[in-house]
Amino acid sequence: MSANTANTANTSSTAGSEAAQPKEGFWAKVYNGDGDFKIVQNRKRWYTVLIGVLVVCLAAILIRGFSLGIDFEGGTKISMPPSNGATTSSVAETFQEATGVEPQATQTVGSGDAKSIEITSSRLNEQQIQEARAALYKAYKPTNGAGEVTPDAISDSTVSESWGSTITQRMLLALGVFLVVVFAYIAIRLERDMALAAIACLAIDLTVVAGIYALVGFQVSPATVIGLLTILAYSLYDTVVVFDKIQENTAGLFNSTRATYEEQTNLAVNQTIMRSINTSLFSAVPIASLLIVAVWIMGVGTLKDLALVQFIGVIAGTFSSIFFASPFLVSLKTRRRKYRDHEQRVMRARQLAEDEEHDAEAASDHTETVTPASSSGDAATVASDKKKSVASPNSAVPQAPQHDEPGHGVAGQSWRPGM
Numbered sequence: 446m447s448a449n450t451a452n453t454a455n456t457s458s459t460a461g462s463e464a465a466q467p468k469e470g471f472w473a474k475v476y477n478g479d480g481d482f483k484i485v486q487n488r489k490r491w492y493t494v495l496i497g498v499l500v501v502c503l504a505a506i507l508i509r510g511f512s513l514g515i516d517f518e519g520g521t522k523i524s525m526p527p528s529n530g531a532t533t534s535s536v537a538e539t540f541q542e543a544t545g546v547e548p549q550a551t552q553t554v555g556s557g558d559a560k561s562i563e564i565t566s567s568r569l570n571e572q573q574i575q576e577a578r579a580a581l582y583k584a585y586k587p588t589n590g591a592g593e594v595t596p597d598a599i600s601d602s603t604v605s606e607s608w609g610s611t612i613t614q615r616m617l618l619a620l621g622v623f624l625v626v627v628f629a630y631i632a633i634r635l636e637r638d639m640a641l642a643a644i645a646c647l648a649i650d651l652t653v654v655a656g657i658y659a660l661v662g663f664q665v666s667p668a669t670v671i672g673l674l675t676i677l678a679y680s681l682y683d684t685v686v687v688f689d690k691i692q693e694n695t696a697g698l699f700n701s702t703r704a705t706y707e708e709q710t711n712l713a714v715n716q717t718i719m720r721s722i723n724t725s726l727f728s729a730v731p732i733a734s735l736l737i738v739a740v741w742i743m744g745v746g747t748l749k750d751l752a753l754v755q756f757i758g759v760i761a762g763t764f765s766s767i768f769f770a771s772p773f774l775v776s777l778k779t780r781r782r783k784y785r786d787h788e789q790r791v792m793r794a795r796q797l798a799e800d801e802e803h804d805a806e807a808a809s810d811h812t813e814t815v816t817p818a819s820s821s822g823d824a825a826t827v828a829s830d831k832k833k834s835v836a837s838p839n840s841a842v843p844q845a846p847q848h849d850e851p852g853h854g855v856a857g858q859s860w861r862p863g864m
Contacts, residue, residue, distance in 0.1 A: 485711035488772030502656020514666035519606035543580035668750035676758025702794035
């Protein structure tokens with residue numbers, strides 16, 4: 446068999462084996478971390494979207510403001526069972542006629558035997574409270590848990606404005622301490638720029654959640670604050686996972702001209718994106734179930750406030766950790782001359798590699814025209830062996846070799862990103 450025939454057979458065999466391999470689907474690429482989604486490279490686009498969202502949220506906060514619960518701004522709350530045809534509108538009308546004060550909110554909470562109508566208003570004095578209780582009892586004759594008609598079936602509670610302001614101050618203090626501790630931990634555990642990017646994403650999450658609450662008119666209660674701190678911790682966890690992978694990928698970055706910091710960061714985002722999606726789904730599903738139970742079965746209340754802010758926060762935190770945390774980090778890094786110089790070295794190395802490849806192809810074509818057909822394959826092989834290539838790691842993510850101990854193998858591939 447001649448050399449040309451052998452080379453043709455080998456080429457056909459290779460092409461056949463490649464064609465036999467199934468094409469990797471979208472979700473398979475996401476799971477394996479080799480989707481090569483240009484998230485960091487398109488950061489200007491994400492910044493534009495972010496600016497638009499923040500403008501809407503800030504406008505809602507400044508123009509509409511927040512609907513604060515009784516625990517924050519003080520007031521009086523009166524509850525009674527919905528007996529004898531009592532509805533939220535009729536109870537509100539009876540309350541206003543008895544006290545001369547328009548209720549801020551009248552809603553049904555609970556279900557079954559625990560169902561009740563709850564009236565919230567500005568702070569009433571003792572006489573106004575007694576007048577309201579008497580009017581409600583006379584109009585609806587509510588019954589207690591034992592089925593007895595009694596005025597004691599109507600309950601009331603009052604919160605002073607000073608207590609509400611104290612709660613607000615403590616909430617802001619707790620949030621400030623949380624952010625300081627987070628910044629210090631990430632700066633020590635990882636690096637300062639990563640801490641700055643993480644805090645920026647937390648600020649985005651806070652603004653978006655607050656803007657949605659102001660825009661829709663959801664009531665802010667102590668349970669809302671607890672849920673908010675919870676989702677901030679979740680968003681922080683997701684961001685730190687991505688940053689840890691970035692630190693692993695960029696170890697020894699300046700000792701090589703194979704990839705830029707931007708490319709290695711984008712690779713880390715692709716490698717961890719499936720983990721972020723999985724974490725979000727497994728967090729959002731039980732929260733959504735809790736929200737449905739709170740609204741449809743138990744009515745509005747503390748449980749609903751807690752679930753609502755967590756559901757909104759999980760979605761906002763997922764987007765911020767994927768589309769903003771890493772791009773912010775790259776924007777901070779590229780402000781430094783060291784990273785810009787390294788990027789220029791990488792670009793020059795790639796240009797040189799392309800020039801050498803073109804020269805090798807030209808030499809191969811020339812060799813094929815002046816040598817016998819039987820030796821053309823050998824000349825092309827020699828020219829191919831002399832090529833140098835410097836490719837982005839985002840073009841394809843190599844499969845990590847198997848080892849007995851974790852933490853070894855190709856940089857950036859020490860663990861399966863989808864797990």
